[in-house]
Amino acid sequence: MPMKNRRRLLAFLVLSGITAHAAAAAAEPSSEDHTAHAAHGTPATQDSHAAPAAPDAAAPTNPPAKRWASDAALREGMGRVQAALKELRHHELGHMPLAAVREQAAQIEAAIRFLFANCRLAPDADAALHPILLPLLQSAKHLQSEPADRATVAALRAAVAPYPRQFDDPGWPATPDSAAAQ
Numbered sequence: 001m002p003m004k005n006r007r008r009l010l011a012f013l014v015l016s017g018i019t020a021h022a023a024a025a026a027a028e029p030s031s032e033d034h035t036a037h038a039a040h041g042t043p044a045t046q047d048s049h050a051a052p053a054a055p056d057a058a059a060p061t062n063p064p065a066k067r068w069a070s071d072a073a074l075r076e077g078m079g080r081v082q083a084a085l086k087e088l089r090h091h092e093l094g095h096m097p098l099a100a101v102r103e104q105a106a107q108i109e110a111a112i113r114f115l116f117a118n119c120r121l122a123p124d125a126d127a128a129l130h131p132i133l134l135p136l137l138q139s140a141k142h143l144q145s146e147p148a149d150r151a152t153v154a155a156l157r158a159a160v161a162p163y164p165r166q167f168d169d170p171g172w173p174a175t176p177d178s179a180a181a182q
Contacts, residue, residue, distance in 0.1 A: 067165070068121070073120065074169070077119065080110070083107075087100075087104050088101070098148060106144060108143075109137060112140070142155075
């Protein structure tokens with residue numbers, strides 16, 4: 001990713017509050033009786049623990065008439081994401097230890113960081129990739145801090161669903177419902 005795009009990505013992260021959300025989630029005290037919510041005035045509802053909403057940048061977009069080309073780094077990084085999502089299926093079924101959930105979320109975050117460091121796409125393809133990666137990164141961070149939240153896995157799958165429709169990657173064949181294939 002060219003330096004100019006990295007700066008734009010960093011600015012987007014700062015402006016969208018993603019980094020602030022992650023820092024606040026990490027700093028928030030944890031408690032089974034929800035006293036943490038009282039400390040900052042948030043009602044203790046089940047919805048307050050739901051997976052984070054995707055930023056506006058992740059709004060659905062029409063896939064290009066022809067899918068974007070993928071480079072080796074993109075295929076490798078997204079392959080890592082796909083492998084972690086496959087493992088997280090065990091969490092959705094209720095038989096994965098929370099430590100393993102955290103590890104898979106960390107694998108997704110590491111894969112995204114690998115992509116930011118190594119992926120070299122055309123500017124338009126790069127711009128199409130960011131609305132996929134940013135909510136994916138946000139949800140992975142949330143899953144690391146709240147591994148019992150199975151709904152976050154659905155948020156991860158929703159975030160990555162546009163990828164096979166928008167990018168030509170043999171490891172992710174395009175299907176009408178790509179989320180179901182993962």
